[in-house]
Amino acid sequence: MREGIAQAIKRADYAAPAYWIRSVELTFDLDPARTIVASRMRVERNASGNGGALRLHGEDIEPLRVLANGQSVSFRVEGRELVIDNPPEGDFTLEIRNTCAPEKNTHLSGLYTSGGGFFTQCEAEGFRRITYFLDRPDVMAVYTVTLRANKARYPVLLSNGNLVEQGELDNGRHYAKWHDPFPKPSYLFALVAADLVAREQHVRTRSGKDHLLQVWVRRGDLDKTEHAMNSLIASVVWDEARFRLPLDLERFMIVAVGDFNMGAMENKGLNIFNTKYVLANAATATDSDFADIESVVGHEYFHNWTGNRITCRDWFQLSLKEGLTVFRDQEFSMDMAGSASARAVKRILDVRTLRERQFPEDAGTMAHPVRPDEYVAIDNFYTATVYEKGAEVVRMMQTLVGREGFAKGMALYFERHDGRAVTCDDFAQSIADANPGSELARTLPHFKRWYGRAGTPHLTARGRYDAPTRTYTLALEQHTPATPGQAEKLPFVIPVAMGLLTRDGRPMALRLEDEPADKAAEERVLVLDEARAFYTFVDVDSEPVPSLLRHFSAPVRLHDGLSDDELLVLLAHDPDPFNRWEAGQRTALHRLLAAVRDGQPLQLDAAFVEAMRGVLRHETLDPAFKDLTLTPPTETYVAEQLDHVDPQRIHAAREAMVLQLARDLRADWEWAWETHQVGGAYSPDAVQAGRRALANPALQMLCLDATARGDVLWQGKAYQRFKDASNMTDRQGALWALLASHSEMADPALQRFHDQFRDDALVIDKWFILQAAAPEKDGRVFARAKALLKHPDFTLANPNRARSLIRTLCGENPAAFHRTDAAGYVFWAERVIELDAINPQLASRVARALDRWATLAEPYRSAAREAIARVAARAELSDDVREVVTRALES
Ligand code: TRP
């Protein structure tokens, strides 16, 4: 724990380093209590700098000895830096020997132990917790790494690049030497020393080169690696096919580790993964786990080019690699999904994440631009804004230059910047320069406001039909509310993909006035680059229903003022499946908001129920799409539409809506349940998974309705399914049906689930998640969550486990968390404080559960503020948590 309040680091202060480190040889004598690190660096003065003291980063490590050109040199440790005031003239060799204590490293940043092995996590600033270094991404070096360790305990020794030597040493020890030919920033360094086994696969890339792929896991987990390996092979093939980016390494390794702060890490040639994103088989993982694994394996693999070959000049540019790589993994998953409707399902899921996580962030106390201007703890900026909104910014570029144009832009980006550390400007410039004459090239300086300005723009649309002239004029207007530190907002460049439908649902030809008659497509992209603009369509025979922002073509909030009747036209007929789903969500949202605003019990009207029945019974719609459409907007999303949020009222309204859909569509849910069973061997493919994605919610609805009527028949069926299920998706689905309908059989089922899976950590995580996520009723869920803190399987030391209970309750179950007696906020404050002493990164993520406290209604608002103030008043807090709670109190 550090003292005092750390200073904010500002983007405007960027300066190139005074020294470069061009190569480094590292030798590790691995010992859990005291590891010795010997580092030998080639240091060069930066010709354009003015020399002076050499200041190396270092944190929670002890120096033993420092030599420059083989001679001892005087140094001092000043805060978190090792300073050499008088380094030799010219280029020199610097040798440093230091120690660190991996088994005491509970931050899981730097070198730490997990499950009896050694693992590293260096992004963003973990390398300095291993040895003294210029730990910044613009310093790129060639690494040669020797690992020495006890052979029986650590039979596998891995680092980046290629294995060049290995052998035996005295005292039961052995060694391995690795060399990575690609210069890289320190955050991409990795090592692993553990007792692991690998699934291996050779692949041949288009150039005819052979590559070895490995997935390393603990003994006993090998039967859960097939899907990760298949995902990796698919990623290699996809990046070569779509972007002509081949695998550049002889060997590509994935290692799974049980204690990990994030999802996974793209270390060059040695990706380290949270076990959650590697291990899966039919019995232990759900369809969505399988999908997540595919997307994270893809994400880390794609970083090899977008992140590793071209990296970030400084951490303000984080979205250069993250936004782009999320965009790439989204495209990969869509291409893998195949059918148009499976693609749409993936797009809907991504937009849901954006709107439920990033929109609140952009409106809350931690709002920041995709390229932030300042930070205290960089770990706090691995956010939905940098990742998900960053991906939307890249997607808009693709929309503005076309898919081919975007591929050309990527090619130019690599031609110009391969092997370098660059900025978001360099990326946008490449895409624009490769597409002269495009809308991106035309608007580039304005377009780049997406990088620099926080906040979600509001886009208002109003259409006017003029029958005598057969014209339809669409007025588009944008406005962005102020965010902390950014009062004024200039207009963004907003691509609006759109179409017009007749009232009976037929697409119209779209021709703007002054355009030739042959220019009439049925979908087009309007580019709004001013505060307001008018678009007049000609030859419009009847008053249209506008379908705007198709595919969610820009990360904005659309207000088009469409009536319910108009939305129902889109729900039934829009050729764009995204907008079809959106229309259904909006009809549901209108009803939820009305009930929440006037506090009346929600009563569903026949038109809405019939529309939902129409979707559920539709002959051609994809089952997964039906599930998404019949699921009302989440409580979090409803809350985002309101200025004064009463989480309990929202919960009551949504529960009432779900119950009525269960009741009024009972026969239809029965039909859905019966007709969407899957026979034969389990496969996580989109077709099978899609059927389960409708059958399981159908079971839940049937349980809910039956239980409300005092009938236990469906509970019995759900319990039976729970017991007999041949895969985790169905087992968890049935268990959830029991939990969500507050069935008395939920407890015995939970007990049985625990007995059956007690030795599988990832499944026990699910066991905690299900209980913390269950719909709140009479405070029982909160009480159970509190009790679970004392369960022998619970621990704060393992991030997955801590998140399963705490993040789920505080971040994903508003009705259990926001209580009128403030007990949820007390729970939150206690956990943040406890966690901060162990793992600041994790603590600060939990801390963010109260980002939106200022929009809460009383009594929640005052109680939440008090809890935040209580945390902020602590003398001992990490920079991570301090930054989050301080910003929260400033609003
Ligand atoms: N670069 C990683 C990714 O997105 C993210 C990551 C992994 C990370 N571990 C981290 C970020 C620890 C901060 C701290 O693929």
Ligand code: ZN
């Ligand atoms: Zn990433």
